[in-house]
Amino acid sequence: MSLAFIFKRSTQMGLLSFLFQPKPHEVKRPCFHCGELMRERDVLLQTFDGAAREVCCHGCAGILILIENDGMQLEYRKMRMQKA
Ligand SMILES: [Zn+2]
Secondary structure, rough: OOOOHHHHHHHHHHHHHHOOOOOOOEEEEEOOOOEEEEEEOOOOOOEOOEEEEEEHHHHHHHHHHHHHOOOOHHHHHHHHHHHH
């Protein structure tokens, strides 16, 4: 399964679930993976590295799944620390 495929699917699935939802109060939270600020109702929970992480979309969730499947959590954590 390619990353492009995951991203494409995530937009399709995302569109459906974001329709017809009540207006939330505007609390913005950063995505665990990409840092994108998201409304509270858009938050997805993805288990990664031993805890539930808040991500903005199925694309970011899919990346965390891939990283964990490949056992790359340590590298991922290092990469994030370098970026910050
Ligand atoms: Zn994200």
